Each structure stands twice: as structure tokens, then as C-alpha cells.
Amino acid sequence: MEEDLLLLLLLCEDEENEENRDRSRYLKSLRDASNPFALSENVFVQHFRLTRSLCRRLIDDLEPHDDQQTSLPITIRILSVLNFFANGSSLKSVANLIVRVKGSEIEFPRTVEEEYIVKTGFFRKFGIKSTIGAIDCTHIAIVAPPSNNVERPLSQYLNRKGYYSINVEAVCDHRLRFTFLNANFPGATHDSGIWATSDLREYLIRKHNASSTSNQRESWLIGDQGYPLEPWLLTPVANPSTTKERKFNKIHASGRNCIERGFGVVKSHFRCLLKHRVLHYSHETAAVIITSCVILHNIMAKAGMAEDVDIVEDDHEFESDPNDSTQYTREGERTRSRYISTL
Numbered sequence: 082m083e084e085d086l087l088l089l090l091l092l093c094e095d096e097e098n099e100e101n102r103d104r105s106r107y108l109k110s111l112r113d114a115s116n117p118f119a120l121s122e123n124v125f126v127q128h129f130r131l132t133r134s135l136c137r138r139l140i141d142d143l144e145p146h147d148d149q150q151t152s153l154p155i156t157i158r159i160l161s162v163l164n165f166f167a168n169g170s171s172l173k174s175v176a177n178l179i180v181r182v183k184g185s186e187i188e189f190p191r192t193v194e195e196e197y198i199v200k201t202g203f204f205r206k207f208g209i210k211s212t213i214g215a216i217d218c219t220h221i222a223i224v225a226p227p228s229n230n231v232e233r234p235l236s237q238y239l240n241r242k243g244y245y246s247i248n249v250e251a252v253c254d255h256r257l258r259f260t261f262l263n264a265n266f267p268g269a270t271h272d273s274g275i276w277a278t279s280d281l282r283e284y285l286i287r288k289h290n291a292s293s294t295s296n297q298r299e300s301w302l303i304g305d306q307g308y309p310l311e312p313w314l315l316t317p318v319a320n321p322s323t324t325k326e327r328k329f330n331k332i333h334a335s336g337r338n339c340i341e342r343g344f345g346v347v348k349s350h351f352r353c354l355l356k357h358r359v360l361h362y363s364h365e366t367a368a369v370i371i372t373s374c375v376i377l378h379n380i381m382a383k384a385g386m387a388e389d390v391d392i393v394e395d396d397h398e399f400e401s402d403p404n405d406s407t408q409y410t411r412e413g414e415r416t417r418s419r420y421i422s423t424l
Contacts, residue, residue: 117160128167129164172370173362180369184376187259187375189214189261189284190213199254202255206336211300213301215254215304216308217251217304218250218272219249220268223367224245233364237268247264247266249263249371250262253342253343256387257343257382257387258382259343259347261281263279264368273308301313301314301315303336305337309409312409312416318421325421325424343378346392347374348395351377351378353374
């Protein structure tokens with residue numbers, strides 16, 4: 082399996098530079114798909130810089146001194162390192178491949194049946210009704226972007242905690258599966274500002290307007306006070322004064338914890354996303370890497386691996402925007418009040 086993974090890296094690296102190569106000749110050189118040493122001499126040198134004989138000699142010299150405790154063969158480890166030394170990185174190409182092939186792993190519930198599964202899950206686990214996801218943002222640290230970028234100035238990436246980042250918006254369900262991801266905005270952007278132009282918000286607006294004439298059952302996301310109160314996005318009561326309002330805030334916070342735990346699990350499994358690691362890539366490439374990690378997380382979650390980890394605490398705090406009130410705020414207040422009255 083490790084050798085197949087290495088071959089995937091080689092194919093992806095070739096894809097990045099295929100305009101300068103004859104792909105058909107390259108593919109013909111793959112006589113044995115599980116053995117990198119079966120590559121032609123020219124292709125082998127192109128990927129690893131050393132000839133096959135020099136590489137074998139290097140492996141033979143290093144192997145007696147290898148004391149690393151790992152089941153990954155030293156041949157694979159050395160070839161992977163040589164490929165990195167020669168080409169800089171295979172992250173971008175492999176990440177692009179994951180997003181292109183497995184992007185459907187991040188899928189928002191859109192049918193009545195899909196919504197029912199999520200709504201039932203939230204109610205059984207947290208006691209909150211009609212919820213189709215918990216929404217929040219998290220910062221992923223990146224290296225300082227170029228200072229001469231006119232479209233996205235450096236200052237846009239400096240977040241309120243004092244480091245450069247991408248502010249990633251996501252929705253998580255009760256199973257800690259991510260159903261929506263938006264990694265398009267720099268770190269200085271408020272959560273509510275990201276939501277204002279979100280494709281998901283536009284979808285929920287259309288769905289809400291259509292449901293007003295079809296008597297469709299209510300459904301909403303739950304988010305913290307960094308988001309505007311809208312009929313499809315319920316936030317906590319700012320100053321609860323009744324028992325029912327306090328009860329609402331309690332179950333709301335319990336359900337909303339899914340997204341915080343989801344971020345923590347992803348960062349625990351994929352530590353390149355941790356604040357102190359810092360992605361040394363452009364915003365565009367970093368966004369692909371982030372998306373790839375979330376896709377892999379969802380695959381693991383479906384296999385029951387999402388909660389089997391020491392969760393990294395996410396230090397993202399909601400960022401209120403003084404201009405976050407929308408034309409839907411009053412309707413959102415009515416929706417929330419109507420729900421609170423049923424508690």
C-alpha cells in the first residue's frame with residue numbers, strides 16, 4: 082500500500098508539469114505499478130535526481146543505521162524524501178487530486194430524508210429541534226502573504242489574535258461530519274462577513290422563500306453570536322431573562338459544541354492545520370490542503386474514527402460585527418421566540 086501511495090505521489094507530481102512532458106511516453110515506462118525502481122532511468126532521475134543504482138547504494142548504506150521505529154520500509158521513506166528534495170512538495174498535486182475525486186464527501190443535506198437524519202440526530206443527542214447543522218469559523222495559520230498583493234493586501238490576513246491566517250467557515254452535523262466548508266476568506270474577515278456572501282446562505286434563503294408557500298417544515302443552523310440572527314440561523318439569546326430562554330441557550334450551546342469539537346478533531350488528526358505549524362503556501366494552495374484534510378476527516382468519521390482522538394481545543398472566539406444586522410433579523414427573532422415558547 083505504501084508503494085502504491087508513492088506511485089500516486091509520482092503521478093501527481095507529473096500532472097503538475099505535464100505541459101513539459103510527453104505523458105504517453107511516461108505511462109509506457111511504468112512497467113510495474115508497485116515498484117518505483119521499475120521506472121525508466123530518465124523518469125526515475127526526473128523524480129529523485131539520483132540514478133537507480135545510486136539510489137539503491139544510498140539505501141543500502143543507510144539501512145544498517147536506521148533506528149526509526151516504524152513499519153514504513155526505509156526504501157519508501159528515502160524515496161519520499163528524495164522526491165520532496167527534488168520537487169519541493171507533492172502536497173498541492175495530491176491535495177488537488179483528493180478534492181477533485183472525493184469532494185462529494187463534504188455534502189450539505191438537501192433532501193427531506195437527509196435533513197431528517199441530521200435533525201433527528203441533533204434532537205436525540207442534544208434536545209434541540211429542527212437543526213440541520215452547527216456553523217462556526219476557525220483560523221488556519223499561513224505564512225505572511227506577499228505585501229504587494231493589490232487584490233488581497235497583507236493586512237487582510239492579520240487576524241485579531243495577531244497572526245496571518247485564513248478564516249475558515251464550516252458546518253458540522255451531530256456525527257462530527259462536515260457538510261459545508263468555505264476557505265476563501267483571509268483572517269481579518271469577520272465571521273458574519275463571510276456568512277453574508279456564503280453560497281450556503283443563498284441556498285437557505287431560496288429554500289426559506291420557497292417553503293413559505295409550500296408549508297415546508299422549519300429547519301435551521303445554529304451558530305454563536307458572531308452570526309446574525311436569521312430564520313435559518315438561530316443564535317443564543319444575548320441576555321436571557323426567562324427559564325425558557327435559559328433552557329434554549331443551554332441546549333443551543335450543547336448542540337453548537339459539535340462544530341467546535343469537529344474543528345478540534347480535524348486539527349488533532351491533521352496537525353499541519355495547527356496554529357504553530359503554519360502552512361507555507363499561498364491562500365489558494367492552503368485552501369486546497371484544508372479542504373483535503375476535511376475530506377479525509379469525513380471519510381474517517383464515516384468509519385467511526387472521528388472521536389477516537391485527543392481533541393485539540395480550538396481557540397477561535399466569535400467576532401461580532403457591529404453591522405451584522407440583516408433584513409431577516411426580525412423574522413429570525415420571531416422564529417426563535419416561537420421555538421422558545423415550545424420549550
